Amino acid sequence: MSESLxxxxxxxxxxxxxxxxxxxxxxxxxxxxIELKVVLPxxxxxxxxxxxxxxxxxxxxxLMDMSRRAEYxxxxxxxxxxxxxxxxRETFQVADEQPHIFQLCKLGVEANRRGxxxxxxxxxxxxxxxxxxxxxxxxxxxxxxxxxxxxxxSMEKSIINSDHMDEVENNQASLEQxxxxxxxxxxxxxxxxxxxxxxxxxEWRLDQLGLRKQ
Numbered sequence: 567m568s569e570s571l572x573x574x575x576x577x578x579x580x581x582x583x584x585x586x587x588x589x590x591x592x593x594x595x596x597x598x599x600i601e602l603k604v605v606l607p608x609x610x611x612x613x614x615x616x617x618x619x620x621x622x623x624x625x626x627x628x629l630m631d632m633s634r635r636a637e638y639x640x641x642x643x644x645x646x647x648x649x650x651x652x653x654x655r656e657t658f659q660v661a662d663e664q665p666h667i668f669q670l671c672k673l674g675v676e677a678n679r680r681g682x683x684x685x686x687x688x689x690x691x692x693x694x695x696x697x698x699x700x701x702x703x704x705x706x707x708x709x710x711x712x713x714x715x716x717x718x719x720s721m722e723k724s725i726i727n728s729d730h731m732d733e734v735e736n737n738q739a740s741l742e743q744x745x746x747x748x749x750x751x752x753x754x755x756x757x758x759x760x761x762x763x764x765x766x767x768x769e770w771r772l773d774q775l776g777l778r779k780q
Contacts, residue, residue, distance in 0.1 A: 578607035583691035602683025604674035672730035
């Protein structure tokens with residue numbers, strides 16, 4: 567019987583994008599199933615924790631480090647246009663109207679319900695973070711869904727008047743119960759592994775548990 571892993575993940579996190587190829591690889595190499603647990607970006611769910619405008623070092627470091635990490639992994643990366651979260655890049659103020667992130671979250675939940683969560687996360691995050699300008703155009707979204715083996719129109723019908731955002735909130739609560747707050751975090755038997763750079767440690771644990779396919 568395969569082991570179930572929970573991958574806590576955000577569409578606005580560059581490191582969530584960067585971990586996807588490794589999660590796809592681990593799914594092929596180990597006897598595991600990966601549950602995609604979509605959470606809202608911290609800028610939307612915890613506005614009081616948004617970056618301090620008087621100290622831009624954190625933002626500057628993340629932008630530098632995500633590019634460096636992507637180069638190390640051999641993956642393309644560019645800050646999304648448009649940003650999945652509508653936010654002023656000078657003041658960091660988050661807009662009340664958010665035309666992208668809630669829809670993306672609901673689609674991610676629906677993809678997981680259809681058994682294609684990590685595949686959808688992989689294709690959609692590559693679209694968003696991989697350098698595609700106007701990634702939000704419908705033709706781009708359709709192709710990303712198809713790449714994951716999904717039909718966008720069918721998914722959109724399923725998320726109308728649905729409980730998908732309730733599940734997103736529950737995901738955040740279960741992430742905190744597992745002992746962490748950030749993404750990407752992969753949980754194995756209650757043990758959290760935070761960060762894209764913890765994949766090798768995660769793989770080591772899966773080997774310890776005897777889950778590698780023969």
